[in-house]
Amino acid sequence: MKILVINSGSSSLKYQVIAYETREVLCVGLCERIGIDEPLMSHKTNNGKEYKAVRDFKTHKDAVFAMVEMMTSKEYGIIDDLNEIKAIGHRVLHGGEEFTAPAQVTDEVKQAIRRCFAWGPLHNPANLTGIEVCEEIMPGIPQVTIFDTAFHQTMPAKAFLYALPYKYYEDLGIRRYGFHGTSHMYVSQEAIKLLGKEPEGTKIVTCHLGNGSSFAAVKDGKCVDTTMGLTPLAGIPMGTRCGDIDPAIVPYIMKAENLDPDQIDHIMNKESGMLGISGVSSDFRDLAATAKEGNERSQLALDIFTYQGKKIIASYIAALGGVDALVFTAGVGENDVNTRAEMLKGLEFMGIEIDHDKNANLRGKVGDISKEGSKVRVFIIPTNEELSIALQTVELLGLAD
Numbered sequence: 504m505k506i507l508v509i510n511s512g513s514s515s516l517k518y519q520v521i522a523y524e525t526r527e528v529l530c531v532g533l534c535e536r537i538g539i540d541e542p543l544m545s546h547k548t549n550n551g552k553e554y555k556a557v558r559d560f561k562t563h564k565d566a567v568f569a570m571v572e573m574m575t576s577k578e579y580g581i582i583d584d585l586n587e588i589k590a591i592g593h594r595v596l597h598g599g600e601e602f603t604a605p606a607q608v609t610d611e612v613k614q615a616i617r618r619c620f621a622w623g624p625l626h627n628p629a630n631l632t633g634i635e636v637c638e639e640i641m642p643g644i645p646q647v648t649i650f651d652t653a654f655h656q657t658m659p660a661k662a663f664l665y666a667l668p669y670k671y672y673e674d675l676g677i678r679r680y681g682f683h684g685t686s687h688m689y690v691s692q693e694a695i696k697l698l699g700k701e702p703e704g705t706k707i708v709t710c711h712l713g714n715g716s717s718f719a720a721v722k723d724g725k726c727v728d729t730t731m732g733l734t735p736l737a738g739i740p741m742g743t744r745c746g747d748i749d750p751a752i753v754p755y756i757m758k759a760e761n762l763d764p765d766q767i768d769h770i771m772n773k774e775s776g777m778l779g780i781s782g783v784s785s786d787f788r789d790l791a792a793t794a795k796e797g798n799e800r801s802q803l804a805l806d807i808f809t810y811q812g813k814k815i816i817a818s819y820i821a822a823l824g825g826v827d828a829l830v831f832t833a834g835v836g837e838n839d840v841n842t843r844a845e846m847l848k849g850l851e852f853m854g855i856e857i858d859h860d861k862n863a864n865l866r867g868k869v870g871d872i873s874k875e876g877s878k879v880r881v882f883i884i885p886t887n888e889e890l891s892i893a894l895q896t897v898e899l900l901g902l903a904d
């Protein structure tokens with residue numbers, strides 16, 4: 504059974520076709536710069552065929568047509584007929600409080616996604632466009648939405664409510680929603696399997712460290728706290744995002760530099776974090792290389808990241824009342840040996856001990872880097888949001904029965 508997974512962004516469309524039974528990725532593609540100059544399409548199949556070309560995509564509809572053409576083409580195709588696609592799973596950024604689980608696309612669901620536009624002004628409209636274009640071009644194929652926020656909806660009010668006047672929660676929905684939910688769910692479920700336990704009674708801290716980073720505390724398989732907030736700007740400093748700062752800094756800089764809300768938003772989202780501190784790069788590989796050459800601000804950015812991460816891990820262990828396993832995932836978590844070691848340094852008193860040889864030799868694949876006898880297991884689990892979306896799509900539609 505073949506499932507199409509789509510991530511529709513404001514000017515891009517990413518897709519994968521996954522074979523449910525074998526979990527094999529049959530093809531993966533990207534249409535970028537849609538509606539901008541020189542739109543580009545790339546498409547790769549599991550039998551090594553690769554396509555890359557400048558295309559004339561004016562709209563997402565053009566991109567979906569191109570995707571269908573490529574998937575069914577003689578040279579680069581992986582299906583003979585569109586009917587072989589049994590369902591489509593769409594990634595949607597924000598489901599607000601409306602969605603605690605995946606949902607099959609209906610008019611009501613589309614309406615609810617529209618109600619969440621305010622929370623994901625860049626992503627949600629683009630996600631909905633992807634859904635509507637697929638409905639038009641591939642009618643009759645069931646579609647499912649998977650929300651980045653849904654996994655975190657199990658957080659209790661004490662974890663999700665901000666200490667602002669309560670009316671802002673009631674009237675405007677201001678609260679912590681959390682993101683990277685599909686990733687935190689996927690890696691925590693995989694960690695529970697590695698522990699050989701049922702979800703009930705397990706305590707796990709998941710560390711999704713990439714260009715965007717977030718942590719989640721997962722108890723009994725359910726999220727009880729996470730670091731991102733109303734938007735993905737909150738939590739640990741990230742590639743270009745500032746993460747948590749004193750909120751009074753915002754009006755202070757706005758007044759001092761005579762900035763409007765969009766300008767300060769841009770500074771906090773695009774010019775801060777690792778890039779803002781180092782002045783060098785948002786990329787952890789560049790930071791490590793320049794720090795090694797003696798760049799003090801690159802080293803400082805890395806130190807801030809690992810120090811803040813350590814504090815979050817320890818506080819989540821307190822929130823959980825203990826921990827069975829930590830999981831590192833995403834670009835930095837899966838590959839950056841030094842960041843992992845630094846972040847865990849000093850947490851031995853909590854039963855977290857890693858084997859430095861195992862850590863140094865494990866990149867980008869599933870494994871356990873904890874020391875023999877460590878009370879807490881430390882897993883590396885590459886995230887696979889597309890596979891998780893495909894599996895959740897099949898489950899919701901009952902297609903595997």
Ligand code: AMP
Nearest residue numbers: 713714715786787788833834835838839
């Ligand atoms: P992601 O957003 O999950 O794709 O992660 C992107 C981040 O992962 C970038 O900052 C990369 O520098 C970092 N990254 C990817 N591979 C490595 C690696 N081998 N070592 C260190 N950092 C890496």
